[in-house]
Amino acid sequence: xxxxxxxxxxDRAQLLYxxxxxxxxxxxxxxxxxxxxxxxxxxxxxxxxxxxxLEDHAFSEQHDIxxxxxxxxxxxxxxxxxxxxxxQASAPQIAKSMARSGPDRITKIRSQFKTxxxxxxxxxxxxxxxIRAKYGLSLGxxxxxxxxxxxxxxxxxxxxxxxxxxxxxxYLGDLARYKGLYAEGDSKTRxxxxxxxYYKEAATLMPSSGNPHHQLAILASYSxxxxxxxxxxxxxxxVDTPFTTARDNLIIAFEKNRQSYCQLLGDSKPAPTKKxxxxxxxKGRNRGEARVSLKDRKPEPIIVLEKDITxxxxxxxxxxxxxxxxxxxxxxxxxxxxxxxxxxxxTNFLQLLSSGPDEVLNFGSDLNECKLFVTRFISIMIFxxxxxxxxxxxxxxxxxxxxxxxxxxxxxxxFDFMALIVERCFQLKDPSESFLLPGIxxxxxxxxxxxxxxxxxxxxxxxxxxxxxxxxNNFVSxxxxxxxxxGYDERETGKRIALPEDIELRGFIPLVPGQLDLDFSGxxxxxxxxxxxxxxxxxxxxxxxxxxxxxxxxxxEGIYFDPKLKKFFYGVEPHVEKSVVNQDISEDFEDEDxxxxxxxxxxxxxxxxxxxxxxxxxxxxxxxxxDFPLEQLAHPNTSISMGGKEDIDNGFSNLNLFNEQDHATMxxxxxxxxxxxxxxxxxxxxxxxxxxxxxxxPVRHFGPPPGFNTPKHRNExxxxxxxSWLDGYQLPYSGGSFxxxxxxxxxxxxxxxxxxxx
Numbered sequence: 001x002x003x004x005x006x007x008x009x010x011d012r013a014q015l016l017y018x019x020x021x022x023x024x025x026x027x028x029x030x031x032x033x034x035x036x037x038x039x040x041x042x043x044x045x046x047x048x049x050x051x052x053x054l055e056d057h058a059f060s061e062q063h064d065i066x067x068x069x070x071x072x073x074x075x076x077x078x079x080x081x082x083x084x085x086x087x088q089a090s091a092p093q094i095a096k097s098m099a100r101s102g103p104d105r106i107t108k109i110r111s112q113f114k115t116x117x118x119x120x121x122x123x124x125x126x127x128x129x130x131i132r133a134k135y136g137l138s139l140g141x142x143x144x145x146x147x148x149x150x151x152x153x154x155x156x157x158x159x160x161x162x163x164x165x166x167x168x169x170x171y172l173g174d175l176a177r178y179k180g181l182y183a184e185g186d187s188k189t190r191x192x193x194x195x196x197x198y199y200k201e202a203a204t205l206m207p208s209s210g211n212p213h214h215q216l217a218i219l220a221s222y223s224x225x226x227x228x229x230x231x232x233x234x235x236x237x238x239v240d241t242p243f244t245t246a247r248d249n250l251i252i253a254f255e256k257n258r259q260s261y262c263q264l265l266g267d268s269k270p271a272p273t274k275k276x277x278x279x280x281x282x283k284g285r286n287r288g289e290a291r292v293s294l295k296d297r298k299p300e301p302i303i304v305l306e307k308d309i310t311x312x313x314x315x316x317x318x319x320x321x322x323x324x325x326x327x328x329x330x331x332x333x334x335x336x337x338x339x340x341x342x343x344x345x346x347t348n349f350l351q352l353l354s355s356g357p358d359e360v361l362n363f364g365s366d367l368n369e370c371k372l373f374v375t376r377f378i379s380i381m382i383f384x385x386x387x388x389x390x391x392x393x394x395x396x397x398x399x400x401x402x403x404x405x406x407x408x409x410x411x412x413x414x415f416d417f418m419a420l421i422v423e424r425c426f427q428l429k430d431p432s433e434s435f436l437l438p439g440i441x442x443x444x445x446x447x448x449x450x451x452x453x454x455x456x457x458x459x460x461x462x463x464x465x466x467x468x469x470x471x472x473n474n475f476v477s478x479x480x481x482x483x484x485x486x487g488y489d490e491r492e493t494g495k496r497i498a499l500p501e502d503i504e505l506r507g508f509i510p511l512v513p514g515q516l517d518l519d520f521s522g523x524x525x526x527x528x529x530x531x532x533x534x535x536x537x538x539x540x541x542x543x544x545x546x547x548x549x550x551x552x553x554x555x556x557e558g559i560y561f562d563p564k565l566k567k568f569f570y571g572v573e574p575h576v577e578k579s580v581v582n583q584d585i586s587e588d589f590e591d592e593d594x595x596x597x598x599x600x601x602x603x604x605x606x607x608x609x610x611x612x613x614x615x616x617x618x619x620x621x622x623x624x625x626x627d628f629p630l631e632q633l634a635h636p637n638t639s640i641s642m643g644g645k646e647d648i649d650n651g652f653s654n655l656n657l658f659n660e661q662d663h664a665t666m667x668x669x670x671x672x673x674x675x676x677x678x679x680x681x682x683x684x685x686x687x688x689x690x691x692x693x694x695x696x697x698p699v700r701h702f703g704p705p706p707g708f709n710t711p712k713h714r715n716e717x718x719x720x721x722x723x724s725w726l727d728g729y730q731l732p733y734s735g736g737s738f739x740x741x742x743x744x745x746x747x748x749x750x751x752x753x754x755x756x757x758x
Contacts (some may be wrong), residue, residue, distance in 0.1 A: 013056040017063060040686055046072055050127060054134060065456040066167050073120050073171075077178060081111045082183065091655075113182055121175045121235055128168045135161025159576060166206040173198030173215055180222075192219055194739040207507030210236035210243035218247065226257050227319040230326065231376040238509040248729050261324040264317060292404040310350070317350035319619075322377070327414065328408050329384050338409045350420060356532040357429045368500075370435035374421070375501050379508065382446055385454065386510045408461055411454075415467035422474040426481055432538045438501040441537055444475070446542045447514040447553070455554050469557065476559055476570040479545045483537055483566055498539060649738035 023041045030037035049069040053060050060066065087105045122477060124707050132138070135157055148184045180191030198220055217232030236246040309317075328338050354360040363373040377619040388406045393404070422440060425431045447455050460468070498506070498518045505511050508519060547567060548554065549561040557571045 009056045010059060011058040013052045016052050016055075017065075019060075020045050021050045042072070042076070046123070049689070050130075053127075053164075053420050055128060066164065072176075076116060077113075080109065080116060081182075084109045084113060100725070110182055110184075114179065117525055121172060124168050124175070126170050131161055131164045131168070135164075137165070137722060139160050160667055162205060166209065169198050169202035169205065170211055170215065171753065173202065173212070176216070177219065192222065195219060203507075206504075207241035209507075210239045210241060210246065213239070214243040214246045214249070217249070221253065225319075226253070226260065226323045228376065229253055229381070230257075230323050234380060235508060238383050238386065239507050240509070246453050247286050251331065251646060254323070254331055257320065257323045257327055260320050264320055275754055284571055314348055315362065318345060318352060321345035322380075323347060326380055326384050329388060329410055330400055332406055335402070335405055335409070342409075343412060346416065346420075349417065352585055353420060353424045355424075357427065359428055361435070367435050371438050371500070372504065374439040375442065375504055378418070378421075378443050379505060381410075382419065382443070382510050383508075385410045385414055386450075394607055404459075408464055412464045412467045414443075415464070415471045419467060419471040419474050422471065422478045426437065426474060426478045431478060431482055432487065432534050433484065437537055437541070438499065440478075441499075441541050441544075442501055443515045444548070446510055447554075448544050451511060454682055455548075455552050468554070472557065472559055473570055475545070476568045477567045479542060482542060483568075496540075497536065499533060568608075637665050 022040075023045050026038050027041055038709070048067065049065055049072065050078065052063075052065050053069065084106065087109055137158065169710070175199060176191050176195035180188045180195060183191050196216065199212040199215045203216075204208070206212075213232045213236035217229045217236065220229035220232055233246045233250045233253060237250075307486040321341055325338070325341050326343055328334050328341065352362040354362060361367065361370050363370040385407075388403065391403075418440075421436050425436045425440060428434050431437065496518050498515075498520045502515060503520065505731050506515060512603050545559070546561050549559045560569045560572075561567070562569065608635055
C-alpha cells in the first residue's frame with residue numbers, strides 16, 4: 001500500500017512539474033511576441049508547485065521546488081518594482097502635462113504592489129499551516145529542541161517540516177520588508193518591525209542557519225545602524241550553515257563605514273575648545289583623556305567636537321569608530337591606522353560607561369536595550385578574534401605576517417575593552433544587576449571553552465600583554481566583590497536554563513560548545529523573576545572563574561581560587577604547605593648516578609598544542625549533570641595540598657589584600673627581579689609588571705637536601721657549596737650548566753652518587 005502511494009505521489013509530482021515547464025515556455029513566447037499571456041497561467045503554476053511540495057518531499061528537494069515557488073513570486077515583485085521606479089522617474093513630466101489627471105500613477109502602482117504582497121503573505125501563511133499539518137508539527141511555538149526526544153524516521157520527517165517552515169518564515173520576512181520599502185509614513189516602520197519578527201522567528205527555529213541574520217543585517221542597514229548591521233553579518237557567517245553572500249556585503253558595509261568615519265573626522269577639528277568630561281578611575285587619574293600614540297608613528301590629535309556632545313551623538317560616533325576598527329581587522333587594510341582608531345574609540349567608550357556607584361543607561365533607552373548593545377558589542381570582538389585565528393592553507397609569508405599583526409591587534413582590543421567593562425562593573429554598588437554582566441558572562445565562558453591559544457598566548461607584544469594583565473587583574477577584583485555580596489549563595493545549583501543572552505547568541509559558532517548543555521526548550525523561562533535570572537547569571541560567572549583557575553593558566557601570572565578563604569588571587573597562587581621530600585630519599589636512589597628533583601612553586605600546566613580546546617576538561621568541572629559542581633570546582637587539580645587554616649592565616653596576616661581600593665588581590669612574586677614595568681598602549685594604563693621571558697630558572701638550593709646531615713663547618717661564602725656534608729665525596733669536574741628548560745620558578749637539588757668507583 002505504501003509503495004503504491006509513494007509511486008502515485010512521485011508520478012503526480014513529475015506530471016505537475018512537466019506541466020509547469022510547458023506553462024513557463026508559453027509565458028516566455030508571449031513575452032517575446034509582446035502579446036498578453038494567459039492570466040491564469042501564473043496562478044496555475046503556483047498551485048502546481050504547492051502540490052508538488054506537499055506530495056513528494058524527496059522530489060521537491062531534488063528539483064528545488066521551494067526556491068522555484070519563491071522565484072515565481074519574486075519575478076512578479078521585480079516587475080512591479082520596475083513599473084514603480086519608472087513611474088517615479090517620470091512623475092515630474094507627467095505632472096506638468098496632465099494637470100487634470102485621475103489618480104496618480106505612482107499611487108496606483110503602489111496600491112497594486114501592496115495588494116500583491118499581502119496576497120502572497122497570506123499564501124505563505126496558509127502553506128505553513130499545511131506543512132505543519134503534514135509533518136505533525138505544533139501550531140504554536142516551534143523549536144528544533146522539540147525533536148530531541150524523537151528518533152528514527154519520525155524525527156527525520158519532523159526535521160524536514162521544520163526546514164520548510166524556516167524557509168517560509170524567510171519569505172514572509174522578505175514580503176514584509178518589500179512592503180516597508182514601498183510604504184509611506186508610519187506603515188514603513190511597522191512593516192520593517194514585522195519583517196524583523198519573521199526573520200528572528202526563523203533564526204530561533206533553525207539557529208544553525210545564517211540566512212535570517214543576513215536579512216536582519218539588511219534591515220539594520222536601512223536604519224543606518226552600522227554596528228547592528230555588522231553584528232548580523234558576522235552572525236550570518238559564524239554558524240554551521242553560513243550565508244556566504246554576507247562576506248561580500250560586509251565588504252560593502254565596511255566601505256560605507258569608512259566613508260562615515262572620514263566624514264566624522266571632517267566634521268571635527270584638531271584643536272577643541274570643549275571636551276567631554278573625563279572619567280575618573282578608582283585612583284583619581286583622568287582616564288577620559290586618551291593617549292593616541294604608536295611607537296613608530298607620529299601621534300594624531302584627539303578629535304573632539306567643538307560643541308557640547310550629547311550622549312546619542314557620542315554613541316553614534318563610538319559606533320562608527322568601533323565598526324571602523326573591525327573593518328580594518330576584517331579586510332586587513334590600513335592596519336597602520338589601528339592604534340589611532342582604537343584609542344579614540346576607547347575614549348568614547350569610557351565616556352559612555354560613565355562612573356560612580358550607579359549605572360547610567362547610555363547604550364539604549366532601557367535596561368534591556370543596554371544589555372543587547374553590550375552583548376552584541378562583545379560578540380563582534382569575539383568573532384573578529386575567531387575569524388583572525390583561523391588558519392588557511394597555502395598562505396604566503398606576507399599573509400602569515402599580516403595575520404600575526406591582525407591577531408595582536410584583535411587580542412589587544414578585546415582584552416582592553418573587557419578590562420574596562422569589568423572595572424566599571426566592579427565600581428557599581430551591586431554588579432549583579434548591571435547590564436554589563438551578560439556580556440561579561442559570554443566573554444568568560446568563551447575564554448573557558450575556546451582554543452587554548454586564545455587564553456594561553458606565548459607570543460604577544462607589550463600592548464597585548466598589558467591589556468591581558470589588566471583584564472585578569474580587574475576580573476579577579478570583580479569576582480571577589482561578587483563573592484562578598486550577601487545575595488550570592490555558593491550552594492545554589494539548578495538547571496542551566498538558557499538566559500536571554502544565550503538565546504540571542506544561539507548557534508554562534510565560537511560559543512556553541514558552552515551552549516550544548518543549556519536548556520532552550522522554552523521562551524523566557526525565568527518569566528518576570530528578575531532575581532532568579534540574576535542569580536543564575538552570577539552563579540555561572542563565578543563557576544566559570546573557578547573553572548578557568550582550575551583548568552587554565554591564563555598568561556604568565558595565572559589566577560587562583562582559595563576555597564577556604566573563598567577568594568580569587570592573581571599573580572601567585574595562595575600560600576600552600578610545601579611538602580617535604582622523604583627523609584630516606586638517599587636510600588631510594590642509592591644506585592642512581594644523579595637525579596634532579598624539581599618542585600615548582602606554582603602548579604605546572606602542560607598545554608597540548610595539538611588540542612583544539614579545553615571543552616572536555618572545562619565541561620567536566622563546570623557542568624556536571626546540568627548542575628553547578630561548585631564544591632568540585634573549589635578544589636583545583638594539583639598535587640600540592642592546601643595548608644591548614646593556621647598556615648593560611650599566618651601566610652596572609654601581613655598582607656593588605658582585602659581593601660577594595662587596591663582593586664585586585666595581588667600577591668607580589670618573589671621573582672620580581674625578572675620583571676620590569678611597562679608603559680600603557682594608547683591610553684591603556686599600566687598596572688602590572690611583565691616577565692621579559694615566559695620562563696625563569698629554578699632557584700639553586702645550596703647545602704644538603706632533606707635527608708642529609710647538616711655540614712659540620714658552615715661555608716663562609718654562601719654562594720658556594722663545598723659538599724663537606726657528604727662523607728667521602730670528591731668534587732668532580734663539571735663542564736655543564738643548568739638551564740630553565742621551560743620550568744616555572746622552583747627549587748632543585750643535585751643528588752650525586754654516594755660513592756665513587758675507581
